[in-house]
Amino acid sequence: GFDEMKLKKKVREIEEQFWLSKEVLMQVADDIEVMMQKGLKDQDSSFIKMLVSYVDSLPTGDEEGCFYALDLGGTNLRVMQVKLQGNRTIDLKSQSYTVPHKLKVGKLNVSILMQRSVCWFQELFDYIVDKVSIFIDKEEDDPKFKLLPGQKRELGFTFSFPVYQTRINSGTLLSWTKDYDIKEAIGKDMVEELTKALERRNLDMNVTALELPTSVMKQLNDTVGTLAGGRFYDSNVVAAVILGTGMNAAYVEKTENILKPYGVPPKSGQMVINTEWGNFNSSRLPLTVFDRALDDNSSNRGKQVLEKMLSGRYLGEIVRRILLWLAENAALFGDTIPPKLHEHYILGTDAVSAMHGDYSSDLDLVGECLEEILEITNISLEKKQLIVKICEMVATRGARLSAATILAILKRLGKDTASECETVVAVDGALFGKYQQFKSCLHRTLSEELLEEPVSKKVVLRQYKDASGIGAALVAASHSIYR
Numbered sequence: 107g108f109d110e111m112k113l114k115k116k117v118r119e120i121e122e123q124f125w126l127s128k129e130v131l132m133q134v135a136d137d138i139e140v141m142m143q144k145g146l147k148d149q150d151s152s153f154i155k156m157l158v159s160y161v162d163s164l165p166t167g168d169e170e171g172c173f174y175a176l177d178l179g180g181t182n183l184r185v186m187q188v189k190l191q192g193n194r195t196i197d198l199k200s201q202s203y204t205v206p207h208k209l210k211v212g213k214l215n216v217s218i219l220m221q222r223s224v225c226w227f228q229e230l231f232d233y234i235v236d237k238v239s240i241f242i243d244k245e246e247d248d249p250k251f252k253l254l255p256g257q258k259r260e261l262g263f264t265f266s267f268p269v270y271q272t273r274i275n276s277g278t279l280l281s282w283t284k285d286y287d288i289k290e291a292i293g294k295d296m297v298e299e300l301t302k303a304l305e306r307r308n309l310d311m312n313v314t315a316l317e318l319p320t321s322v323m324k325q326l327n328d329t330v331g332t333l334a335g336g337r338f339y340d341s342n343v344v345a346a347v348i349l350g351t352g353m354n355a356a357y358v359e360k361t362e363n364i365l366k367p368y369g370v371p372p373k374s375g376q377m378v379i380n381t382e383w384g385n386f387n388s389s390r391l392p393l394t395v396f397d398r399a400l401d402d403n404s405s406n407r408g409k410q411v412l413e414k415m416l417s418g419r420y421l422g423e424i425v426r427r428i429l430l431w432l433a434e435n436a437a438l439f440g441d442t443i444p445p446k447l448h449e450h451y452i453l454g455t456d457a458v459s460a461m462h463g464d465y466s467s468d469l470d471l472v473g474e475c476l477e478e479i480l481e482i483t484n485i486s487l488e489k490k491q492l493i494v495k496i497c498e499m500v501a502t503r504g505a506r507l508s509a510a511t512i513l514a515i516l517k518r519l520g521k522d523t524a525s526e527c528e529t530v531v532a533v534d535g536a537l538f539g540k541y542q543q544f545k546s547c548l549h550r551t552l553s554e555e556l557l558e559e560p561v562s563k564k565v566v567l568r569q570y571k572d573a574s575g576i577g578a579a580l581v582a583a584s585h586s587i588y589r
């Protein structure tokens with residue numbers, strides 16, 4: 107039977123596990139910073155890989171020309187055409203596509219693959235090239251985006267997965283994250299695969315237009331793109347943080363601090379580092395039973411442990427696990443367990459955000475989400491309030507942890523205690539951009555708890571529209587022979 111006191115007690119117990127004090131956040135920030143240093147010495151022994159991006163100079167805002175950018179994130183594929191006109195001005199055309207799940211996990215019909223004699227990950231690249239070609243076919247339609255006579259297309263390719271690079275136009279995939287999992291692609295050179303797919307397309311379709319030699323294809327992580335894009339708009343941008351499907355960050359490091367081998371140090375004395383810090387883990391990271399169970403059931407068990415505590419792919423799943431536990435152990439939904447509640451990842455972070463943001467007196471939106479997603483009806487107002495509380499505590503923990511990660515980067519840059527000019531962190535991703543309570547909690551935690559005045563007033567988190575794609579186009583432009 108239902109025991110209200112018991113339910114409330116259980117919720118309070120969970121709440122305590124999810125609350126991270128300022129002290130814990132400071133410890134996490136310290137541990138991340140130490141591990142960042144470790145990754146700069148030897149990435150194989152560090153949870154945080156600190157990948158060298160081979161981007162050694164950032165945009166000034168004066169760049170000119172017409173470039174393509176391709177952005178493969180956790181959720182979307184975005185194709186962009188960017189026209190840079192100098193003076194920080196830009197024209198942009200873009201189109202987003204939702205990548206079909208079967209392409210992300212390589213679950214394709216074998217007979218189709220045999221017929222086309224391509225393997226699973228090649229199918230993903232063919233899909234990407236297909237979308238690029240839609241743009242190229244329309245190139246002639248708009249004089250603004252037309253290439254100069256004899257000009258080759260140049261493309262910046264941002265990829266939001268860990269890639270080990272040895273040059274700006276080459277890099278092998280280290281692992282998949284988020285919900286991508288095509289084992290055959292690991293260890294493959296992503297630029298080479300994209301080039302091959304372009305060649306396949308040429309043969310298949312007999313189009314002559316698709317010339318994209320590797321020499322003008324630049325590959326970068328989406329965090330690096332966001333950093334470059336942010337710098338285009340504001341010279342005080344020192345780092346970029348992504349809070350979307352996954353979490354990651356990039357920042358500008360002095361080359362003298364990169365103690366692992368990576369080739370010839372650039373003249374600029376600077377190098378953009380792609381931290382890949384979503385993989386952070388430490389004994390001081392307070393994982394709950396829900397985090398452990400989520401990890402145990404994931405395709406990349408033991409990996410991306412920090413990411414699994416706070417990013418968009420996982421917040422909804424954590425909430426689902428708590429609701430299920432409360433249904434089983436404190437009769438949250440009465441004597442039966444709603445069957446949908448057993449489905450992994452059925453509850454998205456967008457729904458958590460919607461429920462958390464329901465300020466109506468009857469919590470109608472919470473009721474709607476429960477009914478539509480979980481097929482749960484007739485829930486009392488009190489129980490709906492408890493569910494909102496659960497969303498709040500999961501999001502609050504995520505936002506506070508995110509604030510700690512940003513503190514770690516400020517520490518790394520020596521900007522946590524003193525700063526003369528503004529320190530701008532470019533932040534991107536739907537979790538930050540669309541989840542209002544998450545965003546304000548992150549801001550509040552960083553500026554009111556983790557930093558002290560006057561520095562707290564100098565650190566700014568800012569979101570720039572289309573930063574990642576613009577950044578990718580700019581990086582393609584920065585080595586361009588057409589400048």
Ligand code: ADP
Pocket residue numbers: 178179180181182266349350351352418419454455456459460534535536537540541
């Ligand atoms: P990506 O990180 O894949 O490049 P986005 O930045 O668009 O792409 O992030 C998508 C993620 O953001 C999804 O996993 C989803 O969980 C989350 N998300 C989308 N809309 C919202 C929202 N309104 N509130 C909170 N999270 C959201």
